[in-house]
Amino acid sequence: MPTLSTQLLVIGGGSTGLGVAWDACLRGIKVVLVEQGDLGQGTSGRYHGLLHSGGRYVISDPTSARDCAVENQVLRHIAPHAIEDTGGLFVATPADPVDFPDRWFAACQELGVSAEEITATEALRLEPALNPRISRAFRVQDGSLDSFDLLHALTAAIKRTGGQVWLKHRVEKLIINVNTIVAAEVRALDTGELITIGADFFINATGPWAGQTASLAEIQLPITLDKGSMVAMATRPVHTVINRCRLPSDGDVIVPVGTVAVLGTTDVEVQQPTDITIEPWEVDFLLAQGEILVPQLAHQRPMRAWAGVRPLYRPNKVDLGNTRELPRSHIILDHADRDGLHGLISVFSGKLTTFRLMAEQVTDLVCKHMGIAAVCLTGETPLTPTSRSFYKLPDRLAKLEATTSHDFPQVICECELVTRSAIEEALRATSTHDLDDVRRGLRLGMGPCQAGFCAYRAAGIAHEVAPPGGSLTTFLEERWRGMVPLGWGHTLRQMELMRRVYLELLQTHSLPEPTE
Ligand SMILES: Cc1cc2nc3c(=O)[nH]c(=O)nc-3n(C[C@H](O)[C@H](O)[C@H](O)COP(=O)(O)OP(=O)(O)OC[C@H]3O[C@@H](n4cnc5c(N)ncnc54)[C@H](O)[C@@H]3O)c2cc1C
Numbered sequence: 119m120p121t122l123s124t125q126l127l128v129i130g131g132g133s134t135g136l137g138v139a140w141d142a143c144l145r146g147i148k149v150v151l152v153e154q155g156d157l158g159q160g161t162s163g164r165y166h167g168l169l170h171s172g173g174r175y176v177i178s179d180p181t182s183a184r185d186c187a188v189e190n191q192v193l194r195h196i197a198p199h200a201i202e203d204t205g206g207l208f209v210a211t212p213a214d215p216v217d218f219p220d221r222w223f224a225a226c227q228e229l230g231v232s233a234e235e236i237t238a239t240e241a242l243r244l245e246p247a248l249n250p251r252i253s254r255a256f257r258v259q260d261g262s263l264d265s266f267d268l269l270h271a272l273t274a275a276i277k278r279t280g281g282q283v284w285l286k287h288r289v290e291k292l293i294i295n296v297n298t299i300v301a302a303e304v305r306a307l308d309t310g311e312l313i314t315i316g317a318d319f320f321i322n323a324t325g326p327w328a329g330q331t332a333s334l335a336e337i338q339l340p341i342t343l344d345k346g347s348m349v350a351m352a353t354r355p356v357h358t359v360i361n362r363c364r365l366p367s368d369g370d371v372i373v374p375v376g377t378v379a380v381l382g383t384t385d386v387e388v389q390q391p392t393d394i395t396i397e398p399w400e401v402d403f404l405l406a407q408g409e410i411l412v413p414q415l416a417h418q419r420p421m422r423a424w425a426g427v428r429p430l431y432r433p434n435k436v437d438l439g440n441t442r443e444l445p446r447s448h449i450i451l452d453h454a455d456r457d458g459l460h461g462l463i464s465v466f467s468g469k470l471t472t473f474r475l476m477a478e479q480v481t482d483l484v485c486k487h488m489g490i491a492a493v494c495l496t497g498e499t500p501l502t503p504t505s506r507s508f509y510k511l512p513d514r515l516a517k518l519e520a521t522t523s524h525d526f527p528q529v530i531c532e533c534e535l536v537t538r539s540a541i542e543e544a545l546r547a548t549s550t551h552d553l554d555d556v557r558r559g560l561r562l563g564m565g566p567c568q569a570g571f572c573a574y575r576a577a578g579i580a581h582e583v584a585p586p587g588g589s590l591t592t593f594l595e596e597r598w599r600g601m602v603p604l605g606w607g608h609t610l611r612q613m614e615l616m617r618r619v620y621l622e623l624l625q626t627h628s629l630p631e632p633t634e
Contacts, residue, residue, distance in 0.1 A: 124150045127317035129289045132162035133470050135323030136272040137477030143279035145492035152304050154288035156555045157269045160325045164426035166382045167375040169261035170471040171206055174366050176225035182447045185472045187231045192497050199503035200267040204374055206260025206359035209252040211410050214364040219254045233258050247355045247412045260359035262375045271501040292334040299461040319484050322464040326391035326427040337457050341429045346383030347400040352421040352566045354379045360411050369407030381408040394425040396603040419608040422600040429466045448476045531572035533565020541579050551584040553593035569597045570616040
């Protein structure tokens, strides 16, 4: 069995694991990160897209509120390319408690969360689609944060500073010598090869899989898994993040992300990190709640639904009934203190907005154990954007318009303006030629037609670049999965068109029925 050794092995390539790996690399530690899927295949690629101002948590979770307020500013400084500065509004609708806004505003001031009251008329001038019956409105520093862009920039920064990121590699076993973890057995999922990686320290940053990973070291983590579903509307009726001014609850935020507006979320306890099926009631509920904030949503097309799973720490097995009541702040467990097992730290929960802070706290602990004096540099080290820009559709358009007519690029995905050369470059840049990985990298097929027209063209390119290439059926099934819960009205028509193009014209394999 091939072996390799490093100082730090990070398990999990979401924002938390990549954040830890980047921080450790900047402190001069030799790092390998292994991720079982692609970048963003876990919760970090299945989230709501909100760069929190902190406002949401000022009453329910003041620590989180403060952390978000600080990290919001840090991220604007180090990763401006991944952020759209939409700004945010907290608005009181007739359905919200009348005494809440004053309490909420006082808490913002006490915690240092920037908030400014404006009149309802001013709010409606800023966002004409808002419910005209709102009574109070406050401006906050919410934004939208493109996690794909951030994760790619983190990966590039890790590699630049000497670290390694191994995608499609799964940790299957942790090897313990007396009371210390000494190595991990890692499976290369493409080839099936098993590699042993020895390390001085191990980080379990596997998000909703944290319990399963800890169990490889025979440690039980009392984690409850909580699924949240979201619906993307095909257009952007608001350009500011809109929050209900009330205690955090289901369906009370609308986030404009790229060309869409995302309604979310629900909260449902699930058993597995992969339990991401969306129930019809969740879609109905999110649309109904969204209409309380923006009534015209009733006349717009929902484009796609997806869900992410968060791990919530439940140290005492008390039945709180509603998972909303469980704290959402991040948890760092040093298993030497907790379980007498040296060389392993688990970090999970928290927010994507606070990933850098979580990483800093974990890496401080690693340095303490390893006797390393280096300090954290991530707060003042800009993350340079990668050559690919993800949500910036106007940038792509400007680039296309700037080209002369004779070398005008072939546009393969018209909705997201993805060109043939970008797809070819993405396919050549990785060892996998999975179209779904290309999608996460370029937003291929993520626009209003949901790959109705670009998937077969992209599959053709994948076949040319790396035959047989592409996995067209898997790619289509993934797109289809997000449309099935919305299979009525305009979305059903769109699905029917897609079905006919692929099943009848191109004779691909079957797709699930919309009713499934
Ligand atoms: C519905 C929902 C909405 C949210 N919205 C927001 C929001 O708007 N703003 C915000 O700031 N935060 C939000 N969050 C929180 C945020 O998404 C998470 O805090 C963050 O993405 C967690 O990242 P992570 O790296 O810890 O986990 P993940 O992103 O899940 O990463 C864990 C990774 O570990 C990998 N892995 C698992 N097991 C193994 C193994 N054995 N070997 C190798 N790799 C393995 C997985 O494939 C996965 O990629 C939301 C969360 C949910 C659930």
